[in-house]
Amino acid sequence: MKFVIIGGDAAGMSAASRAKRRQPGTEVMVLEQTDDVSYSACGMPYNIADPTREMDDLIVRHPRVFREKQGIDLRTGHRVEAIDPVQKAVRGTTCGGKSFQVPYDKLLIATGASAIIPGLPGFDLPGVMGLKNLEDGRRIKRFMADHKTRKDIIIGMGYIALEMCEALRARQLDVTMVKTRPVFLPWMNEDLSAMVKEEVTANGVAIYPGQEVRAIEQVDGDLKVGCQDLKLDAQMVLAAIGVRPNSGLAQDAGLQLGKKMAIAVDKSLRTSEQDIYAAGDCADAYHVVTGRKTWVPLALRANRAGWAVADNVTGGAKMLPGIVGTAVFKVFNLQVARTGLNPAEAIDAGFEPIEVMIKGRTRAHAHPGASTIGVQMVGDRKSGRLLGVQMVGKEGVAHRIDAAAVALHAGMTVDAFSQSDLAYAPPFGPVWDPLLTAANQLSKKI
Amino acid sequence: MKFVIIGGDAAGMSAASRAKRRQPGTEVMVLEQTDDVSYSACGMPYNIADPTREMDDLIVRHPRVFREKQGIDLRTGHRVEAIDPVQKAVRGTTCGGKSFQVPYDKLLIATGASAIIPGLPGFDLPGVMGLKNLEDGRRIKRFMADHKTRKDIIIGMGYIALEMCEALRARQLDVTMVKTRPVFLPWMNEDLSAMVKEEVTANGVAIYPGQEVRAIEQVDGDLKVGCQDLKLDAQMVLAAIGVRPNSGLAQDAGLQLGKKMAIAVDKSLRTSEQDIYAAGDCADAYHVVTGRKTWVPLALRANRAGWAVADNVTGGAKMLPGIVGTAVFKVFNLQVARTGLNPAEAIDAGFEPIEVMIKGRTRAHAHPGASTIGVQMVGDRKSGRLLGVQMVGKEGVAHRIDAAAVALHAGMTVDAFSQSDLAYAPPFGPVWDPLLTAANQLSKKI
Numbered sequence: 021m022k023f024v025i026i027g028g029d030a031a032g033m034s035a036a037s038r039a040k041r042r043q044p045g046t047e048v049m050v051l052e053q054t055d056d057v058s059y060s061a062c063g064m065p066y067n068i069a070d071p072t073r074e075m076d077d078l079i080v081r082h083p084r085v086f087r088e089k090q091g092i093d094l095r096t097g098h099r100v101e102a103i104d105p106v107q108k109a110v111r112g113t114t115c116g117g118k119s120f121q122v123p124y125d126k127l128l129i130a131t132g133a134s135a136i137i138p139g140l141p142g143f144d145l146p147g148v149m150g151l152k153n154l155e156d157g158r159r160i161k162r163f164m165a166d167h168k169t170r171k172d173i174i175i176g177m178g179y180i181a182l183e184m185c186e187a188l189r190a191r192q193l194d195v196t197m198v199k200t201r202p203v204f205l206p207w208m209n210e211d212l213s214a215m216v217k218e219e220v221t222a223n224g225v226a227i228y229p230g231q232e233v234r235a236i237e238q239v240d241g242d243l244k245v246g247c248q249d250l251k252l253d254a255q256m257v258l259a260a261i262g263v264r265p266n267s268g269l270a271q272d273a274g275l276q277l278g279k280k281m282a283i284a285v286d287k288s289l290r291t292s293e294q295d296i297y298a299a300g301d302c303a304d305a306y307h308v309v310t311g312r313k314t315w316v317p318l319a320l321r322a323n324r325a326g327w328a329v330a331d332n333v334t335g336g337a338k339m340l341p342g343i344v345g346t347a348v349f350k351v352f353n354l355q356v357a358r359t360g361l362n363p364a365e366a367i368d369a370g371f372e373p374i375e376v377m378i379k380g381r382t383r384a385h386a387h388p389g390a391s392t393i394g395v396q397m398v399g400d401r402k403s404g405r406l407l408g409v410q411m412v413g414k415e416g417v418a419h420r421i422d423a424a425a426v427a428l429h430a431g432m433t434v435d436a437f438s439q440s441d442l443a444y445a446p447p448f449g450p451v452w453d454p455l456l457t458a459a460n461q462l463s464k465k466i
Numbered sequence: 467m468k469f470v471i472i473g474g475d476a477a478g479m480s481a482a483s484r485a486k487r488r489q490p491g492t493e494v495m496v497l498e499q500t501d502d503v504s505y506s507a508c509g510m511p512y513n514i515a516d517p518t519r520e521m522d523d524l525i526v527r528h529p530r531v532f533r534e535k536q537g538i539d540l541r542t543g544h545r546v547e548a549i550d551p552v553q554k555a556v557r558g559t560t561c562g563g564k565s566f567q568v569p570y571d572k573l574l575i576a577t578g579a580s581a582i583i584p585g586l587p588g589f590d591l592p593g594v595m596g597l598k599n600l601e602d603g604r605r606i607k608r609f610m611a612d613h614k615t616r617k618d619i620i621i622g623m624g625y626i627a628l629e630m631c632e633a634l635r636a637r638q639l640d641v642t643m644v645k646t647r648p649v650f651l652p653w654m655n656e657d658l659s660a661m662v663k664e665e666v667t668a669n670g671v672a673i674y675p676g677q678e679v680r681a682i683e684q685v686d687g688d689l690k691v692g693c694q695d696l697k698l699d700a701q702m703v704l705a706a707i708g709v710r711p712n713s714g715l716a717q718d719a720g721l722q723l724g725k726k727m728a729i730a731v732d733k734s735l736r737t738s739e740q741d742i743y744a745a746g747d748c749a750d751a752y753h754v755v756t757g758r759k760t761w762v763p764l765a766l767r768a769n770r771a772g773w774a775v776a777d778n779v780t781g782g783a784k785m786l787p788g789i790v791g792t793a794v795f796k797v798f799n800l801q802v803a804r805t806g807l808n809p810a811e812a813i814d815a816g817f818e819p820i821e822v823m824i825k826g827r828t829r830a831h832a833h834p835g836a837s838t839i840g841v842q843m844v845g846d847r848k849s850g851r852l853l854g855v856q857m858v859g860k861e862g863v864a865h866r867i868d869a870a871a872v873a874l875h876a877g878m879t880v881d882a883f884s885q886s887d888l889a890y891a892p893p894f895g896p897v898w899d900p901l902l903t904a905a906n907q908l909s910k911k912i
Contacts, residue, residue, distance in 0.1 A: 030897070060831045063892045067832070077832045308887075319897045320890050341885050348889035357889055385506045386513070386523045418894035419862050422869035422901075426886050430876030439787050440872050441754075443794035443803055444766050446509045448864035451476070451765045455868075 021046050023333050024110060024124035026100045026269070028052030029061070029153075030319055031300025032130035033081070034326030035333075036092045043334040048092045049122060051112065053099035056154040057083055062319055064157040065180070069187035071165070075158045103127065103273035105293045126295050126333040129283060130326065131266035133301035133317045137259050142236030147243050148257040151180060160258070169193060169255040173245050175233055176260035177204060182216075182351040184258055185225050189352075195225045196254070198247055199261070202230035207362055209396040211377050212412045219354045263317055265302045278304040280315040287339040289329045297332070299325035306342030309360050309407060309428055310369040316345055344428040345408075348418045355417035359425040360408025363398055372401040376462045380454030382416050384446035393417065397424075397458040399434040399466050406434045409455070416449060423455060435463045467492050469779050470556060470570035472546045472715070474498030475507070475599075476765055477746025478576035479527070480772030481779075482538045489780040494538045495568065497558065499545035502600040503529055508765055510603040511626070515633035517611070521604045549573065549719035551739045572741050572779040575729060576772065577712035579747035579763045583705050588682025593689050594703040597626060606704070615639060615701040619691050621679055622706035623650060628662075628797040630704055631671050635798075641671045642698055644691070645707070648676035653808055655842040657823050658858045665800045709763055711748045724750040726761040733785040735775045743778070745771035752788030755806050755853060755874055756815040762791055790874040791854075794864045801863035805871040806854025809844055818847040822908045826900030828862050830892035839863065843870075843880070843904040845912050850879040855901070862895060869901060881909045 023039050025032045028050045036048050050057070058081040067073050086092040097115035104111070109123045135150030137143050147167070149160055163169065171194040174181050181197060188195050197220075204227065205213040221227060231247040236257060238244075245252045265282040276292035278284030283298040285291055287306060291298050300322035307314040321343055331338040348357040366373035375398045383390035393413030400407055409424035411417045427437045438459035444451050452460070469485055471478045474496045482494050496503070504527040513519050532538045543561035550557070555569045581596030583589050593613070595606055609615065617640040620627050631641050643666075650673065651659040667673060677693035682703060684690075691698045711728040722738035724730030729744035731737055733752060737744050746768035753760040767789055777784040794803040812819035821844045829836035839859030846853055855870035857863045873883045884905035890897050898906070 060892065060897075062890070062897075063830055063832055066834075066892055070834075080831050318890070320887065320899075320902075323897055324885070341882075343887040346887045346889045348891045348894060350891060350893045355894070359887070359889070384509055385526050386509055386519075388512075388516075416865050418889055418891065419865035420868065422866065422886070422888045422899075423872045425888055426869045426872040426876070426878070426883070429882070429886050430872070430878060432872070432876060436787075436875070437872070439770070440868070440875050441766065441789040441792045441805070442868045442871055443792045443805070443864055444508070444764065445794045445796060445864065446506065446512055447796045448794060448801070451506075451508075451769055453766075453868075456766075 022123065022125045023048050023128070024122055025050045025128040025130055026110065027130035027132055027300070028057030028094065028096070029059070029130070029132055029300070030322035031326035032128065033058045033086065034323045035128050035130065035299065035330045036086065037090060038327050038330035039334050040090055040092055042330060044091070046334060050092060050094045051098040051100050051110065051122070052094070052096045054153060054155055055096045057086065057094065057096065059154050061153065064151060065183035065187040068157060068161055068184070069190040071191065075154060075161055078154065100269060103269055103296070105273055105296060108295065127297065128329050129270055129291070129296065129298040129302060130300045131269060131302045133263040133265050135259060136262045136264055138233070138261070140233065140235055142238070143259065145236055145238050145243065147255060148236055148259065150259045151184065152263060163256060164191065167255050171254035172256045172258060173198065173252050173254045174258045174260055175199065176262065177227070177229065178260060178262060179347065179349045181260035182220065183349055184260060185220065186223070186352050189223055189225065196228065196252055197225060198228045198231040198233060198250070198252070200230070200232040204229050209362070209377055209410050212394045212396060212410055215394055215412045216351060216354060216356055219352050223352045263301070265315065265317070267302055270298065270302070279313045282315040284313070287341070288332050288337070289325055289340065297329045299329050308342045308344050312369065314343065314345065316343060318347060341429070344425050346421060346425040348421060353414050354412060355415070356412050357417050357421035358408070358410045359421050360406070360428045361398060362408055362410065366398055366400070366407045371407055373398050373407060374401050374462065374465050376458055376465060378454065378458045378461060380457055381450055382413055383448065384450050387446040391415065393454050395454045395458040397434070397462045399462050401466055404433040404435060404466055406432050406437050420455060434459055434466055438463045468569065468571045469494050469574070470568055471496045471574040471576055472556065473576035473578055473746070474503030474540065474542070475505070475576070475578055475746070476768035477772035478574065479504045479532065480769045481574050481576065481745065481776045482532065483536060484773050484776035485780050486536055486538055488776060490537070492780060496538060496540045497544040497546050497556065497568070498540070498542045500599060500601055501542045503532065503540065503542065505600050507599065510597060511629035511633040514603060514606055514630070515636040517637065521600060521607055524600065546715060549715055549742070551719055551742060554741065573743065574775050575716055575737070575742065575744040575748060576746045577715060577748045579709040579711050581705060582708045582710050584679070584707070586679065586681055588684070589705065591682055591684050591689065593701060594682055594705065596705050597630065598709060609702060610637065613701050617700035618702045618704060619644065619698050619700045620704045620706055621645065622708065623673070623675065624706060624708060625793065625795045627706035628666065629795055630706060631666065632669070632796070632798050635669055635671065642674065642700070643671060644674045644677040644679060644693055644696070644698070646676070646678040650675050654804070655808070655823055655856050658840045658842055658856055661840055661858045662797060662800060662802055665798050669798045709747070711761065711763070713748055716744065716748070725759045728761040730759070733787070734778050734783070735771055735786065736778070743775045745775050754788045754790045758815065760789065760791065762789060764793060787875070790871050792867060792871040794867060799860050800858060801861070802858050803863050803867035804854070804856045805867050806852070806874045807844060808854055808856065812844055812846070812853050817853055819844050819853060820847050820908065820911050822904055822911060824900065824904045824907060826903055827896055828859055829894065830896050833892040837861065839900050841900045841904040843908045845880040845908050847912055850881060850912055852878050852880045852883050866901060880905050880912055884909045
């Protein structure tokens, strides 16, 4: 059996390794267009923050390990350009310009996502960069080393934008953030969003939401960024307005696309073609709370989906229940997390959301070092179900959110969740954990 | 309606406040034998660690607030000595030696637990102390201030013993810990227990399990502690071998006792007498995983039970599902947590436990500052259910355990738990959270 995988990052390499482990006789081939496979993409901002570290520190497993130790036919520099579901073959070109054609029995599309770079004047200038793969990271670090960068403009205010603003401040750069939409974090509760904004500006970052970028020019070696009512200049511009799924190959092959143009897959990760699977940032997923399709490009989902595909092409029958939309990021001294639905998403999914927003403390009464933790909790009036939680604080946020995520997977009501026997000790929270305080109040309101 | 409460700490004052809030016409009387109500008992070790802080910092709400702002008839210095369920009255003596008798319509026994002080020679000497209530805490601090204490011996190795060994090391004392049973933390996985032991000894604490204390003598102003094969000397001895429920009053009144001689209550916190409730450390509780009774003297449970009693005496019908045995403590730089059953408890409850023990990292690949996190996970071979988790690490343990606690409440299988969409970002853990790695491995084993 020949199992061919397009793309050698999280989903692709997880699938390759596991298929070979489960069924060593399987012929596993991975076609990756870059030279990098299996790296921690999420670690790039932290690597960029430290000029003494090599970007290659983020490589988790080198190509030779996959080839020599695991017996995977890993071909880097192999760009796939077409899938033929009828002939069951893929075609492409190597970085050396040679054409190749490879037949498959089972195919996995794990092509990931790409940073969106607007097609506006000047976005192709040197110094204007996105950050998605390791080569993007190397390019940014090289540029900073070569150009004595003093000022950077970040376009966008998503997770990567915020992680990068911290990284660049650590490198002593002046950082300005702009974005088109007028609200700083539109998906977030206003009070929580205000806590994040305060932390970012307190760390010397200028924030301009509602400033659409019109064009970038190069003047005397500097980049001039023209926005609606603002002219900014810098040596470097980071375009972090979002990512889009790399689903072009699948679309051209006639596969069905789903949410946000990601490749539509069922719970076994199968596409609309019997022998073709898709996994990772290029594919959609089920949302456990809504029961509908969603698209969330995150690492855990990609790894898990890669494993499930490996199980399914080697005789297993793994079905993934789906995701609940859990995410966390750090920005300066704040931890920011969410899981499930915010009120707008809840309405959209047909729920009747009721919410509470509370501010608690991260440590017990009279315990030194306590700080504020903000919790928004959303429940459904009709069913009493917990729908989502958002949280911001200096400590205890990143893992506390997981309790709510598990409750969402279990379909718990807010009332049942409020009865949870959560851990308590003075250094880690008050007797009534902020999650429980929120649940108690929300339960009463419902 | 007259609602009388015996005991003015977590359960008692929670019940009093909530009953008055829900139904302001209720006559609420609290009879407390000490002068302290509503304080953070768990904060005492941290308060003792800092000689500049007053023990009274731990008081959450002063008696006058309950009396003047909340209209609660709070009587401190009132020791109840008998309950008469037939006459529906309680009798006792004030600290001034006056007898009192009070009738009730509904009664709550919230008498808490007491530190066990062995009846051995010398345990009544000055300098030999327990730590359960605020007055115990004040006595320890006073003793340390008055006696230039240089050496302390802690008898016992439970949560309080370990928190106190950290506190006393912070005060520059020589600390030696002894206990009768030969195993350091018998309820804990061996590898995890070894991590805790290493941390404690690395911080200069001498540990002697398997050393039964026989007697304490006072010689030249010092205390000599005679153990099996060991003679130790110190200025202060802390007896922290455990606590027992204060259920004597209830027993004398003919109420049914349950697990570990705690007062037996149903899910509505009612005792074997129709109009008498019990809540907090003096009462037992249901264990959600086993469905059986258990006795766990912890603060959250006490507060929650107090609220439920208030609901039930004011016309509500609150049933508490029970606890899952979640606990966390900090010792030096380690966080130690557990929830659910360990393998021995699982066997005892009729399960067929299968376990895994993994060591993971607290941060992502190549992220600076990562350290080891140990996770033991137990599941049931027959049903596939998650039964319990134990965890030790320098960071990310205290709140991570809550995800497992919620899964236990929901009755999740290990396999379902392994599919949880947990939060990931490089500063907070690897892509596969240590909880998920443990669940993946355990799921395969089951």
